[in-house]
Amino acid sequence: MSSLVLMVIGLAVFAFGYLVYSKYLANRVLKLDEAFVTPSHELNDGIDYVPTNKFILWGHHFTSVAGAAPIVGPAVAIIWGWLPAFLWVTIGTVFFAGMHDLGALWASQRNKGRSIGSLSARYIGKRGSYLFLVVIFLLLLMVVTAFAVVITGLLINTPSSVIPAWGAIVVAVLVGLAIYRAKWPLLPVTVVGVVTLYALIVVGDRVPVVLPENFLGIGPAAFWIIVLFVYGGLASLLPVWLLLQPRDYINGVQLFVGLALLYGAVLIGTLLGADATTIVAPMINTAVPEGTPSIFPLLFVTIACGAISGFHGIVSSGTSAKQLDKETDARFVGYFGAVGEGLLSLGTILAVAGGFGTLANWQEVYSAFGKGGVGAFVEGGGNLMEQGIGLPASLSATVLATMAVLFAATTMDTGMRLMRFVVQEAASSFNMRVNKYVATLLVVAIGAAMTFSQGLEGSGGMRIWPLFGTTNQLLASLTLSIIAIMLIRKRRNPLPALLPLAVVFVMSFWAAINQAFSFANPDNPDALLLVLDIIIIVSSIWVAIEAFIAMRKAQSAPPEADDEDVRLEAVREEV
Template sequence: MGSLIIMLIGLAMFVGGYLLYSKYLGRKVFRLSDGFKTPSHEMHDGVDYVPTNKYILWGHHFTSVAGAAPIVGPAIAIIWGWLPALLWVTIGTIFFAGMHDLGTLWASVRNKGRSIGALSSRYIGKRGANLFLIVIFLLLLMVIAAFAVVIKNLLISTPTAVIPTWGAIVVALLVGLCVYRLRIPLIPVTVVGVVALYSLIVLGSAVPVVLPESTLGMSPATFWIVALFVYGAIASLLPVWVLLQPRDYINGVQLFIGLILLFGSVLTATLFSAVKPELVAPAVNMNVPDGTPSMVPLLFVTIACGAISGFHGMVASGTSSKQLDKETDARFVGYFGAVGEGLLSLGTILAIIGGIKSTAAWQEIYSAFGEGGVDAFVQGGGALMENGLGLPASLSATVLATMAVLFAATTMDTGMRLLRFVIQEIGETVKLRISNIPATLLVVVLGLGLTFSQGLGGEGGLRIWPLFGTTNQLMASLSLSIIAVILIRKQRNPAPAMIPLAFVFVMSFWAAIDQLISFATPGTADWLLFAIDVIIIIASIWVAVEAVLAMRRAYKEPPEAPDADEKVAASRENI
């Protein structure tokens, strides 16, 4: 019953967080109002600013922020035991990620859809904002390069996922056409789209695609990486309704079906199967392999997406805020988007601790820190589905691998769109206007340059990935500082932002210092990562100091006059 109890506790906590805490944030802290004219209406352009049904926008937001990270992070962190991972995923999602994601979405919507980098200029100051852009730029570059490698690896290791991965693009284009041009109701389009996607998964399971040694003169690894960057560039330039929204929406629906299958497998295997899913991982692992870093602070940066992630703030303020139809939709899109990630991380934990066949097999997988990852999730989740639902192991593995690939792909193409925005913002700071196509080409050149910097197999894509966790969490704390400044200026309670801000900043800064020491260790020194880590640490300290000064000024300045809609929201608690 162990896996089932863990699942029920996790689900109950997420439901309680959304029904109670998110409602408190929406009513008392952010005072969301239907009377506020959102940027999607005020600045409608049919490309980036498009009023969007909240369910479609939730799908875009959730799958863009999810990627493979809420799978990879918990799958690696289980090396310290399932209990610490479970506590950080649940508590982090409810009180940290939900606040951060909803807060950055609200802050951007209230400021004409400006990105979190642009907001830092207004609320913290230009000096801090310029350094903030450096952190954002590095983080996005890490994401698009690393996720290209993750997807490439999955397409090669799981060739049954190739057809559904690329076929999903066609499905998404047709969904966008049906919803936005033919005006067909969303529910029948959703049903047909999901059936088509799962038909592709069945077809892919029956017809695996393995590339020959040379395709257009490139190895399979090189070809897939180039193809992914070409796709990402095109997707990032198209109007959001053509591909970005429908693709992410269908992926979001597909995720929930996948989670229902996974959670249902735990239930049926526990109650009805002759082979019960046993907890093969210890609650707290006191016998970690040699070389494993301390759980504190590394747990809190290893599990980022699925607890709290700075990347979410970039998506919320970069694309989602420009598509929000009504401000009150922010609670569903932002907070419930974070809950979706928490559910995926919970599913990952259950797949690994209940799907791996034995403690010996688990110990073999986790023989060194950094092991596990997506492969452990696919292996454990596939075994759970086979045991609980009777699905063939190959089909179960294809479902989970496709789910991981599609999430990573949506994060990659959204990351490319966001990096294009950042490059354009950097251009504006030096009085240089960069249009969409040149900015996108620069994104492709930089991304491919990093990915192929150590070989055509894409080894360079993971070159600076060890810095992702700390950079991502420092980014989250800096975004929370902006939310705190805004709340102080509006004379609202900043504690829901200040408490996670303090905790996340301390843990991520501590981890950055630990990494800095390890990068300079004789015999294993990595001076490139050392130099980048120094830049990130200096920039983070500078922005943090600027944020503290901005908070002090905010307490001393007269409060901002509330808008008319805010007065209504405050009096009627309209949500």
């Protein structure tokens, strides 16, 4: 089967999602109002609350939620065959992620830009909100520590990505100054920024940076991890307009250039009869390697970002909602942000399903569950681009590796910013005040301690990562429960939130229970992961029960007053 057929079908499904279904959600379910005064205008502080052009905000939102997960998940899950991965990516993006991301953005900006954890206190209750914050903090800790290790691995294994990865920070700051201080037009600034970034990629391909085994008294892995945590802490404190927004915006444009190259390679390569454009992976793999877990429920937690992800709700409510210029921009930022992730996941499937040329080569890579990942994407995508558009394999690998590094870095420092918010919100729940500098130091210290807990090579960063998939998806279902409660209180159709909520909660809870038995296996027990998994399971059950009770109360309560009255009520509560 040709990759071109799969690409066309996938693009058609995504087009339907944005052009048709997202309009229904925006106009009939959420009823976005252009006249609504968003938190970015009402609470504008020039640091976190900043009215932002929707294209720039889309870039920030998309690259913050994307990270390496839309690459890693599909590149691992294809071990069950390309069809299950393809169906979950396309259907999950259109009917699950779109509603989740857009809904979380809407819910937050209708409540002064509060995070989803803070909203849980308002709509579910304080008891549930404490547990909600525990789940959110653990999830963010997993993201920050694991992505520090993933980025470090890419910088070491693909040294050609070092210069463009760090050079992109300088480009972003200059772009931010050009747009917000010099007031230059967006289009020429965008063109110059993207061209400069790709020039850095060419330079990086020719001048790879390889650190010696002993650099400043430590190994290269420890050095990069320390640098990443220092950078992440500083970036989380800077005004969003100076680094976060412009860097993510340029990265978002860079992604679409990269996807255009990848999709263009599929089109041209098919016309040229390139081997890499023929899907060699099985449609449904009936000969999975020994030890591979069942596709149900693992598919639904292995592919998170690119289908649906609870982390998106944290970003939507934690940073993006504070920057919406107009409420109607939420459709483009939130829903199309989810579509952007779907496009990246679809590109990953195309790269790893056909990029290895033969079934034997594919089977060699996918010799066990957990194999593949970013490395398979870079290798398969590099082969595809070399055969399809003639881009040298080394340069293709640099383009894809840089894309992965930049996405993972944006997710890591956004995660640290969100962890800072969680620490401050948790402190305020106990009538304590923690300033942003103390909160950031605490976040950096906890993240670095976890990452180095098992040695200077950073293996501790992956220590609790096995819990990410289930925790992330359980959080997505809990976020959908808040959206559903709001819709019920407003007497609007809650089914677009309730249906994905039911599927995601059942699959992720099932996976969490399976993991608990695995961690308790007497032949290979893992006490830390078992305890954390039990905490997450109990917290999720508790919050789910509280949410169900809140839904029943919302059904029998009088219809909620119009949003302006609700907004005033929220202001009074805050005071």
